[in-house]
Amino acid sequence: MTDYNFAYLDEQTKRMIRRAILKALAVPGYQVPFASREMPMPYGWGTGGVQVSAAVLTPEDRMKVIDQGADDTTNAVSIRQFFEKTAGVATTTQTAEASVIQTRHRIPETPLTEGQILVYQVPIPEPLRFLEPRETETRKMHALEEYGLMHVRLYEDIARHGHIATSYAYPVRIEGRYVMDPSPIPKFDNPKMEMAAIQLFGAGREQRIYALPPHTKVVSLDFDDHPFEASKPDVPCALCGAVDAYLDEVITDDAGGRMFVCSDTDHCERRRAAGHRGPVAEEDAA
Amino acid sequence: MYVAVKGGERAIEAAHAWLAEERRGDVEVQELSVAQIREQMSLAVARVMAEGSLYDPDLAALAIKQARGDLIEAIFLMRAYRTTLPRFGASRPVETGDMACDRRISATFKDLPGGQVLGPTFDYTHRLLDFKLAAEGGAEPAPRAEPAPEAVPHVMGFLNQEGLIETEASSDAAPPDLTREPLELPADRPLRLQALARGDEGFLLGLAYSTQRGYGRNHAFVGELRLGTCAVEMDIPELGFAIEIGEVELTECETVNQFTGSKTEPPQFTRGYGLVFGRAERKAISMALVDRALRAEELGEDLSGAPAQDTEFVLAHADNIQATGFLEHIKLPHYVDFQAELELVRKLRAGVTREAAE
Numbered sequence: 001m002t003d004y005n006f007a008y009l010d011e012q013t014k015r016m017i018r019r020a021i022l023k024a025l026a027v028p029g030y031q032v033p034f035a036s037r038e039m040p041m042p043y044g045w046g047t048g049g050v051q052v053s054a055a056v057l058t059p060e061d062r063m064k065v066i067d068q069g070a071d072d073t074t075n076a077v078s079i080r081q082f083f084e085k086t087a088g089v090a091t092t093t094q095t096a097e098a099s100v101i102q103t104r105h106r107i108p109e110t111p112l113t114e115g116q117i118l119v120y121q122v123p124i125p126e127p128l129r130f131l132e133p134r135e136t137e138t139r140k141m142h143a144l145e146e147y148g149l150m151h152v153r154l155y156e157d158i159a160r161h162g163h164i165a166t167s168y169a170y171p172v173r174i175e176g177r178y179v180m181d182p183s184p185i186p187k188f189d190n191p192k193m194e195m196a197a198i199q200l201f202g203a204g205r206e207q208r209i210y211a212l213p214p215h216t217k218v219v220s221l222d223f224d225d226h227p228f229e230a231s232k233p234d235v236p237c238a239l240c241g242a243v244d245a246y247l248d249e250v251i252t253d254d255a256g257g258r259m260f261v262c263s264d265t266d267h268c269e270r271r272r273a274a275g276h277r278g279p280v281a282e283e284d285a286a
Numbered sequence: 287m288y289v290a291v292k293g294g295e296r297a298i299e300a301a302h303a304w305l306a307e308e309r310r311g312d313v314e315v316q317e318l319s320v321a322q323i324r325e326q327m328s329l330a331v332a333r334v335m336a337e338g339s340l341y342d343p344d345l346a347a348l349a350i351k352q353a354r355g356d357l358i359e360a361i362f363l364m365r366a367y368r369t370t371l372p373r374f375g376a377s378r379p380v381e382t383g384d385m386a387c388d389r390r391i392s393a394t395f396k397d398l399p400g401g402q403v404l405g406p407t408f409d410y411t412h413r414l415l416d417f418k419l420a421a422e423g424g425a426e427p428a429p430r431a432e433p434a435p436e437a438v439p440h441v442m443g444f445l446n447q448e449g450l451i452e453t454e455a456s457s458d459a460a461p462p463d464l465t466r467e468p469l470e471l472p473a474d475r476p477l478r479l480q481a482l483a484r485g486d487e488g489f490l491l492g493l494a495y496s497t498q499r500g501y502g503r504n505h506a507f508v509g510e511l512r513l514g515t516c517a518v519e520m521d522i523p524e525l526g527f528a529i530e531i532g533e534v535e536l537t538e539c540e541t542v543n544q545f546t547g548s549k550t551e552p553p554q555f556t557r558g559y560g561l562v563f564g565r566a567e568r569k570a571i572s573m574a575l576v577d578r579a580l581r582a583e584e585l586g587e588d589l590s591g592a593p594a595q596d597t598e599f600v601l602a603h604a605d606n607i608q609a610t611g612f613l614e615h616i617k618l619p620h621y622v623d624f625q626a627e628l629e630l631v632r633k634l635r636a637g638v639t640r641e642a643a644e
Contacts, residue, residue, distance in 0.1 A: 073619050
């Protein structure tokens with residue numbers, strides 16, 4: 001396709017986005033405003049991630065796109081096709097082979113390595129947004145490190161429910177400075193954010209980019225007597241038997257039957273290819 | 287055995303094919319041409335150009351055809367195309383005072399230089415379905431008057447001669463552009479007006495209506511509403527002067543609102559302003575009311591907490607492409623988050639049940 005520039009965006013726009021990315025990497029966890037462009041897919045469907053990916057992609061890259069951990073969910077397919085068409089880059093479903101991974105709601109189970117870039121799609125970049133709707137106020141709160149309100153909210157959860165009632169988009173503190181929204185990943189994924197790869201977060205509609213350089217310290221907010229716990233359903237994957245992977249619950253019949261399977265399809269497939277079997281796969285084989 | 291849903295790719299292709307078929311409708315019925323839409327759905331075309339921020343009637347008509355008449359979808363197509371266009375430069379500000387008016391009315395003066403010109407308006411039509419149109423679409427040529435020999439002066443100018451209305455400070459500063467810079471708050475008036483000009487008509491209508499009903503009330507008189515074509519001029523550096531590069535159809539509304547004043551300054555009427563591509567009266571009037579409401583703070587009025595007075599609230603939610611995208615994204619899979627919530631609710635419920643049992 002020659003009607004559009006490589007990876008769709010014009011070079012000026014990419015340069016503007018790269019400047020925002022560099023600033024974001026220099027101030028980890030800080031939300032850098034950028035002049036988000038209208039993309040040919042709707043706001044809220046990954047336009048921030050797409051713009052960040054477009055700005056970092058080179059023709060030699062190999063790209064992977066996941067949504068809910070899976071490569072074949074419709075929006076992941078759509079975004080992967082967009083880059084196949086506009087950038088002509090090679091794509092893959094294998095985490096280890098990808099140089100750029102765009103994701104929505106998950107961090108792959110396979111640990112990422114140096115040289116890889118993980119691009120998150122972010123709906124609401126502001127972790128304080130639902131405590132204070134005004135951007136003018138929340139920017140002030142970040143500037144003054146005024147995070148008391150967040151701790152009060154977590155405390156109120158404990159007072160009411162006995163637990164912190166946040167299961168995804170669980171707020172983190174970056175290098176002891178900025179409180180950051182990790183995007184709506186399950187809190188199970190939070191500990192993985194201390195990784196060797198570069199993590200970039202793009203929020204198109206909200207016009208913000210933020211980032212974590214490799215090995216940045218990421219602490220999930222908690223209390224000494226209520227430590228953070230990365231939880232998941234306490235069963236193995238029905239297909240591959242993994243006990244340490246995040247699972248989706250799938251309803252299998254109308255009598256309440258259900259099974260749990262890996263949300264990371266690449267992880268599950270590779271384990272099965274290596275001969276691992278879960279309880280349902282065992283039954284089928286029998 | 288359950289296999290994780292495969293075939294997203296095939297499903298998307300099939301959905302697109304079905305959509306194309308649905309768009310065409312019954313093939314026994316003649317296909318709509320882009321020219322037909324441009325000529326006979328001209329108000330829809332105007333809205334798509336205004337909110338798409340791109341003045342091109344043919345492209346707008348094509349977008350409406352492709353979007354099956356869903357105007358927000360058509361606006362989206364225009365916006366997505368617009369961002370890919372290179373910018374050659376900026377025109378000079380259009381002179382709406384030199385507009386060739388098709389319509390120009392004032393609700394504040396019975397008669398005035400330039401006269402009251404009704405133009406092609408729905409205003410005094412009786413809203414009765416015209417069943418004849420179902421059979422035939424012909425129209426008799428309308429009677430013609432001589433065009434006004436001179437430019438029609440702005441009504442606000444008359445009030446200004448007496449100092450009865452505030453004077454806008456003129457400025458040669460380049461206005462900000464929210465399509466090129468991230469929206470930063472607080473937003474000054476030029477930026478607010480840009481956001482309103484491309485904002486959703488329905489949203490602005492609702493907000494403007496809310497000010498009329500008392501949520502940030504500031505009674506507005508329509509000082510003038512004008513509609514017509516304006517020349518667009520651009521300075522060409524190589525030539526050293528400006529040349530006309532085309533014409534745009536515009537609707538402009540100026541409202542006269544209640545006075546401010548203080549012990550030292552005599553009371554003066556204040557202004558609200560609306561300017562929209564194409565024929566879009568409802569939008570232009572709504573924009574003027576909302577513009578005026580958003581000036582509450584600078585004019586030292588009591589802030590009642592009304593939505594229409596809240597710049598951050600209005601600007602953050604006026605864009606229908608942002609709104610529709612985010613609203614509709616909740617159709618996308620959220621299995622992972624929902625799973626996390628399921629697990630949490632089960633855990634919380636188990637805690638309560640256990641305590642009750644003890």
